[in-house]
Amino acid sequence: MIKPRIWITRRLSDATLERAQRDYDVVINYEDTPGTADQIIAASAEFDGIIPCHSEHFTAEVVAQFSDRLKIVANHSVGIDHCDLQALKDRGIFVTNTPDVLSDATAELAMLLMLGAARHAVAGDRIVRSGAWDSWSPAFMVGKQVTGARLGIIGMGRVGRAFAAKARGFDMEVHYYNRSALPEDQAYGSTYHDSVESLLGVADFLSLHCPATAETTNLMNAERFALLPQGAVIVNSARGALIDETALMATLSAGHVAAAGLDCFQNEPGGNPAFSGYDNIFMLPHIGSATKQTRDAMGFRALDNLDAFFAGQTPYDTL
Template sequence: MKRGIILKPRVFITRKIPEDILTLIEEVCEVKVWPEEDTPIPRSVLEQEIREVDGLYCLLTETIDASLLDLGKNLKVVSNMAVGYNNIDIEAATQRNILVTNTPGVLTETTADLTFALLMMTARRMEESSQYLRQGHWKTWSPMLLAGQDIFGATLGIVGMGRIGEALVKRAKGFDMKIIYYNRTPKPELEESLGIEYRSLDELLQEADFVCILTPYTPETRNLIGKRELELMKPTSILINTARGGIVNEEDLYEALAQQKIYAAGLDVFEQEPLPTDHPLLTLTNCVALPHIGSATVKTRREMARLAAQNLLAYLQGQRPPHCVNPSVLTPKL
């Protein structure tokens, strides 16, 4: 290195991001970007690119495991453009003194909107009705044609009372819904302020007309909703999952829907993403499936990209990032 020249930190970004946010990173760092917007970076390319960088800016589509982290000899920070981080081996990162950051908060309201939209779509059979019309089956008005379930005054059960759960409560209040919730740790302060009631998971499943899954994905919540839990639900109940795939056992859910043990399901997340087009769930008229668009508004996605950039740049410049997943790797001064 020549005297007086300070090398910029090197960063790799695994997907095309908005130009103005990319510019913010380029002002501080030497940057390389996987140029595709809709195609995930191949693992082989990521394995090559991570070898020399100080920072990695990634999405949920990338698996950041121990073997990949071992290749990043200079890697200091992994900035995940998402709230969830089950795509990253946090323990392995911590062992290697690599900070992991995420982007909570900015997508709360947008994801709550989508969750309630799925609730309405499934209850009123909107997707099925649209296809019924488009396929030329609509011949006359009929008293019970495509009749669905009422939302106003129904009981909403929320599994996982975090930020998005709280935002969903506010939407449900506008429909005069009774709201019950299950959380690993009860939140009595919210019960009073939001007018909600705590239930055990089994009690919630038995009582709720709508069950919305909003809990984080962890080893403890994997297959949290399976055959036994689905059988506790009422035949008129509807299951909504906008949290993470793997929390609901998809084979068991298919059987419950196909055998009409529950009324319908609305899903924005799946264990395998993208969901294969031959997946059994896609054959069912009582299952609404979306391509993981919970946070997909222009404003929210831009804010997520900006926060991921802020997290990345803060740490590379010796500052504490706004959102740290494993803060134990931070030096005391941060």
């Protein structure tokens, strides 16, 4: 039996690649560089399926140039804003993602960002590493306490709910905005708000967990930053497009927002060079799901979707 031919666009976990090579005729990009538009278009004529990451962009313009061979795009990611779903659907191409398996890892990182931003992690690390720590006083590096504080969450999907559960371990008072209220058994005792504006007024800490869409681009802008309580801390482990970065720097400079913890940026890779001038921005390079356990689980979930498709079944994670 001829095995389906699959292109894996990035270097996935060893366990994932081993399983893929066992079950499919696989071409792997060991150079681990993002696939270009030309490579993706060419791949549509050479492969039955593709396992891409968020770094490969399936725009309408790219998809319009596809051949008829490609049948499935099994994303190695939860976010699918790099895919024009309608364009792919119109070509009869299945699209899947990898939900569930990265929720805890991303929520853990959001907690790290929140704590690091609240307790001056950037400035503290710099002072110790540079040898500038030569004194102490009760007024030295006083931060914002997380325990018992009010937490606002925008987007109570899988990651938002995982973050809410972990925040309960810090006895935080959790409030959330979502498109609709959750059933009580999924809300972890959180208080629902029917508008972003209502939520912001009580958010001493604000964590973003919603997808990047046309409606959520620059969700946090100057007007909404102003609605946060004085000294609030904002965390973004979702998508860089959610924050107006110029407005964030303005509110940090004015002292209204005390600090930010960011794992994603409008420009990736690279981030925003201007952020380096702010000791109260704690930054990581979009590594929310970067644990060995999660990377294996993401790769296996993508392969599970391929297995189902080529067995004549509808993949579980079809979008």
